[in-house]
Amino acid sequence: ERLPALLRLMPKAELHIHIEGSLEPELMFKLAERNGVQLGYPSVAALRAAYAFTDLQSFLDIYYAGASVLLTEADFSEMAWAYFERAAADKVVHAEIFFDPQTHIERGVPIETVIKGLGQAARRAQAELGLSAKLILCFLRHLSEADALRTLEAALPWRHHFIGVGLDSSECGHPPEKFARVFARSREAGLHLVAHAGEEGPPAYIEAALDVLQVERIDHGVRCTESPALLLRLAASRTPLTVCPLSNVKLRVFDTLARHNLPALLAAGLCVTVNSDDPAYFGGYLNQNLVETFAALPQLGAAEAYALARNSFEASFVPAAQKAAWV
Ligand code: HPA
Ligand code: ZN
Numbered sequence: 001e002r003l004p005a006l007l008r009l010m011p012k013a014e015l016h017i018h019i020e021g022s023l024e025p026e027l028m029f030k031l032a033e034r035n036g037v038q039l040g041y042p043s044v045a046a047l048r049a050a051y052a053f054t055d056l057q058s059f060l061d062i063y064y065a066g067a068s069v070l071l072t073e074a075d076f077s078e079m080a081w082a083y084f085e086r087a088a089a090d091k092v093v094h095a096e097i098f099f100d101p102q103t104h105i106e107r108g109v110p111i112e113t114v115i116k117g118l119g120q121a122a123r124r125a126q127a128e129l130g131l132s133a134k135l136i137l138c139f140l141r142h143l144s145e146a147d148a149l150r151t152l153e154a155a156l157p158w159r160h161h162f163i164g165v166g167l168d169s170s171e172c173g174h175p176p177e178k179f180a181r182v183f184a185r186s187r188e189a190g191l192h193l194v195a196h197a198g199e200e201g202p203p204a205y206i207e208a209a210l211d212v213l214q215v216e217r218i219d220h221g222v223r224c225t226e227s228p229a230l231l232l233r234l235a236a237s238r239t240p241l242t243v244c245p246l247s248n249v250k251l252r253v254f255d256t257l258a259r260h261n262l263p264a265l266l267a268a269g270l271c272v273t274v275n276s277d278d279p280a281y282f283g284g285y286l287n288q289n290l291v292e293t294f295a296a297l298p299q300l301g302a303a304e305a306y307a308l309a310r311n312s313f314e315a316s317f318v319p320a321a322q323k324a325a326w327v
Helices: 002-009 025-035 044-049 056-069 073-089 101-105 111-129 145-161 176-188 203-211 222-226 228-237 245-250 262-267 286-296 302-314 320-326
Strands: 012-018 092-099 132-140 164-168 192-197 217-220 241-243 272-274
Touching: 002 286, 002 302, 012 073, 012 217, 012 241, 012 272, 012 302, 025 044, 025 056, 025 073, 056 101, 073 092, 073 111, 092 111, 092 164, 101 111, 101 132, 101 145, 111 132, 111 145, 132 145, 145 176, 164 176, 176 192, 176 203, 192 203, 203 217, 203 222, 203 228, 217 222, 222 228, 222 241, 222 262, 241 262, 245 286, 262 272, 262 302, 272 286, 272 302, 286 302, 302 320
Parallel strands: 012 092, 092 132, 132 164, 164 192, 192 217, 217 241, 241 272
Antiparallel strands: none
């Protein structure tokens, strides 16, 4: 088959991956043992059996429990390195990875442990895999803006280790407006801005992320098709959407891959990208997302494969000169 080969072999960037969501059950058990953390599941099989999600929150509950095994710089580094090796095998040449410092600070893990561990793996990815890797600090939207502001202040001494900030966790009931000041402060610090919006939340959350937070990319954003005016705006501005098809099916945003609106987003002229979100939980890394999505949607062919790869570089935060070498 030529299309799956093209999808697997084409160079690409990944822009929507939560590094804590790349923690495979086998490594989770290894770290639990090493750190003396009780996981609450007797085996890898029992843990995997619990990965039957009904919506975003049902996933988040298990995802935060899984992150409890991460304590040391070496733990964060080992987790990220495992992702970079898998990403390189998928021909990912550039990755912008999300991390959730509040999940770890809450458990008494210092923010510098998180940032130093991830940063070390990122430098090794560049040196040994030729994969450029950057970090994006995400605020948890179910917590207060004051907590997010404290987290930003704690992270700013390590400002040179990350390129931007994002917004993740429970979307409904936590609109972008709640984080207006922390995003303004992040912008003053010269950080890139992104936010999850329109995954489970309405199109109005996408508009607020753009207008109030002034984000440069929308993570997910698939519910934009419910607003024709917003769809036109996103196409005209080429505001990137980092779409995650396997995640969307696992969290029931779409019933099946065959019903995903990726073809409609591409046809409308949006700068759409495909990403893995939380690959250890949702059944596949980036190439698995691409191959399964294209298999389920016969409208998608070589032209769309090329457009997605090109969009992934256009949407990235690499300097213009580096971008020019890729697109
Ligand atoms: N949505 C919101 N928060 C998240 C996600 C997601 O898909 N993955 C990890 N945290
Ligand atoms: Zn996400």
